[in-house]
Amino acid sequence: MAGRSGIAARFVALAVVWGASFLFIKVGLRGLSPTQVALARVAFGALALAAVLAARRRPLPREPALWGHLAVVSVLLCAAPFLLFSWAEQYVSSGLASIFNATTPLLTMVFAAAVLPAExxxxxxxxxxxLGFAGGLTLVGVWRGVDLSHELTVQLACLGATTCYGAAFVYLRRFVSPRGADPVVVAFGQTASATVLLALLAPAIATQPVHLDAxxxxxxxxxGVLGTGLAYVWNTAVVASWGAAHASSVTYLTPVVGVVLGVLVLHEPVHWNEPAGAVLVVLGILASHGKLVPRRRHPDPEPAGTR
Known part of the structure; x- marks a missing residue:
């Protein structure tokens, strides 16, 4: 296992790569349609993970039932949210999309409470x-009035993507994790399945002209290679070393990276309600893990014979 500095470096790389993913989507949309961006993302991610599996000589699962579950996960964790975020970023900034993505842990909690008895x-x-709900309302700008405007539809698409993520994580825990499959194999299975699905749909939904530049x-x-492929391998190493709770704190950093990159690279504007909503969402995540309540310090036991 990598040393502490190596794990810390992977954690930072995760925050940067996942935070930058929304910038990459925005730039990709300059020459590709949302569907083409999503397809290229899963295809390059699957190729990167296939290379990792080949290097580690990991066999693919042979259970038809497992592949069926991975097909479901591929829709919830890859195809649907990637399409929704790619479509939404035609109209919202990459920074705002990254802030909406921070609602994923809270939506995961909702699905977990409904499906998993232990949660x-x-x-x-x-x-x-x-707190997270208040953050969501702040992000949407509910005081402007709720209507079916195009702006609200786009924001709901971002929340629809994170809802898919939340359902996917619970589905993974309920139906895939108990089977003990290698995490990298699972990641490859879901990205490869999403690639096949989107490739089959491409003749109908990805026919727009392509304009490529460097x-x-x-x-x-x-x-694809970093944000959808190798990042999963890095995340597996961080979880194994630090534990799931500490590893999940990367969620607090990705919107910061996303907003900063959007401002510095794309010169995107930031409205006051966006960082305010992000703060409420992060506070909601912290509160849900019991980190806003100070722990009580127990007094040291009196030494024997002092009474």
Whole structure:
């Protein structure tokens, strides 16, 4: 296993790559349609993971039932959210899309409470959900009035993507994790299945003209190989070394990276309600994990014979 510095470097790389993914989508859309961006993303991610599997000499699973579950995961974790975020980023900034992505842990909690008996709602989780809900309303700008405007539709598409992520994580835990499959094999199975699905749909939904240049090609390569492929391998190493709770804190950093890159590279504007909503969402995540309540310090036991 890698040393502490190596694991820390992978954690930072995860935050940067996942935060930059929304920038890569935005640049990719300059020459590709949303469907083409999503297809290229899963295809390059599957190729990167196939290379990792070949290097490690890991066999693919032979259970038809497992492949069936991976097909479901490929829709919820790859095809649907990638399409939704790619479509939405035609109209919203990459920074705002990255902030919406931070709602994933809270939506995961909702599905987990409904499906997994061990994940029932507790007082800290309810508090976290309420804070997250307030953050979502702040992001949408509910005070402007709720209507079926195009802007609201785009924002709901971002939330639809994170809803898919939340359902996918619970589905993975319920139906895939108990089978003990190698995490990299699972990642390859879901990205490869999503590639096949989107490739079959491409003649109907990905026929727009393609305009490639170096920035578009490099962005889509980075989005697939790094953000959708190797990042999963890095995340597996971080979880194994630090544990799932500490590893999940990368969620707090990705919107920061996304917003900063959007401002510095694409000169995107930032409205006050976007960082304010992000703060409420992050506070909701912290509250749901019981990290906003200070732990009580137990007094040291009196030495024997002092009474």
């Amino acid at each position: 029932r709602l507790t007082a800290p989780r309810v508090t976290g959900l309420l 920035t578009v090609v490099l962005s889509v390569l980075a989005l």
